[in-house]
Amino acid sequence: MKGVRKLFPEEFCRRYEQFIPDFDLFLEAMLTPLPKVFRINTLKAEPEEVMPLLAELDPEPLSYLRFAYTVKNGRGLGRQLAHFLGLIYIQEAASMIPPVVLDPQPGDKVLDLAAAPGSKTTQMAALMRNRGLIIANDLSLERLRGLIGNVDRMGCLNVVVCRADGIVLGRKLAASCDRVLVDAPCSSEGTIRKTEEALRRWSVRGIANFSRVQKGLICAGYQALRPGGQMVYSTCTIAPEENEAVVAYLLKRFPEAEILPVELDNFVMRPALTEWEGDTFPSAIRRCRRILPQDNNTEAFFVALIRKPDDVTS
Numbered sequence: 001m002k003g004v005r006k007l008f009p010e011e012f013c014r015r016y017e018q019f020i021p022d023f024d025l026f027l028e029a030m031l032t033p034l035p036k037v038f039r040i041n042t043l044k045a046e047p048e049e050v051m052p053l054l055a056e057l058d059p060e061p062l063s064y065l066r067f068a069y070t071v072k073n074g075r076g077l078g079r080q081l082a083h084f085l086g087l088i089y090i091q092e093a094a095s096m097i098p099p100v101v102l103d104p105q106p107g108d109k110v111l112d113l114a115a116a117p118g119s120k121t122t123q124m125a126a127l128m129r130n131r132g133l134i135i136a137n138d139l140s141l142e143r144l145r146g147l148i149g150n151v152d153r154m155g156c157l158n159v160v161v162c163r164a165d166g167i168v169l170g171r172k173l174a175a176s177c178d179r180v181l182v183d184a185p186c187s188s189e190g191t192i193r194k195t196e197e198a199l200r201r202w203s204v205r206g207i208a209n210f211s212r213v214q215k216g217l218i219c220a221g222y223q224a225l226r227p228g229g230q231m232v233y234s235t236c237t238i239a240p241e242e243n244e245a246v247v248a249y250l251l252k253r254f255p256e257a258e259i260l261p262v263e264l265d266n267f268v269m270r271p272a273l274t275e276w277e278g279d280t281f282p283s284a285i286r287r288c289r290r291i292l293p294q295d296n297n298t299e300a301f302f303v304a305l306i307r308k309p310d311d312v313t314s
């Protein structure tokens with residue numbers, strides 16, 4: 001196991017073994033390639049129409065996500081006709097959880113504040129059965145090109161694409177959205193299983209920089225919510241500075257914000273932290289959830305579900 005540790009920065013291990021008791025299992029899982037997962041695009045097809053096209057890959061349903069399947073040998077998945085036709089969307093399993101927790105309804109006005117390349121936008125369009133409106137925003141023009149391609153291929157008709165700083169856009173749309181997704185830019189520690197790039201770029205200073213942007217985005221997302229509206233804040237990273245500390249910042253600025261429990265059947269999630277390196281977080285933050293790779297064979301994620309009370313007017 002010592003050998004495995006050597007593959008990670010010393011500081012990475014020092015930080016995370018403090019709150020991941022099965023740390024060796026965690027490191028092993030971080031070095032194991034991810035299973036290939038896809039979801040059926042229900043805007044275009046029913047599972048019984050798509051499955052015969054993929055029979056040679058022998059897909060197995062995931063017990064915790066409707067319309068999602070894993071394949072043992074995923075190499076050929078991106079070359080399948082079903083993929084080109086937009087009948088399926090290849091997406092990591094944990095990345096499908098934030099939209100499921102947000103649960104947008106047909107007819108809702110949804111703001112996807114950091115949306116590119118549109119995995120969760122297209123998933124939400126399917127959940128909303130192409131009704132209502134999704135404002136899919138991102139700062140990066142290059143990444144928005146990918147989003148536009150995905151939105152077209154998946155046949156999403158309720159998406160408008162916008163390029164703005166989410167911090168500005170959220171404020172402009174004040175108190176107008178039923179649902180907001182803030183799938184924030186982050187240090188992406190959770191994607192180390194997919195690409196070693198995340199590990200090469202890893203630094204505590206990088207984490208601090210992301211934390212600043214995330215605090216701006218979570219507050220702007222909250223401002224965009226109508227009274228009674230709900231927001232999911234998610235990251236694919238482990239750093240508490242980018243997760244619990246960001247939610248704590250929101251609670252400091254908007255003490256009335258409610259943190260709701262995050263639940264999903266047949267899927268293991270761990271409670272969020274209540275303290276980190278000398279900082280104590282409000283106890284409600286424990287209702288947020290951490291997804292660790294060794295628990296469900298996925299990427300790592302963090303998911304917070306936040307509600308604006310009915311009697312808040314701005």
Ligand SMILES: C[S@@+](CC[C@H](N)C(=O)[O-])C[C@H]1O[C@@H](n2cnc3c(N)ncnc32)[C@H](O)[C@@H]1O
Nearest residue numbers: 114115116117118119120139140165166183185
């Ligand atoms: C984790 S990725 C989003 C993934 C996307 N939600 C999906 O499921 O496909 C974070 C995104 O935030 C964008 N971003 C970074 N800073 C931003 C800002 N200030 N406003 C809006 N988007 C921003 C990045 O360009 C990146 O595309």
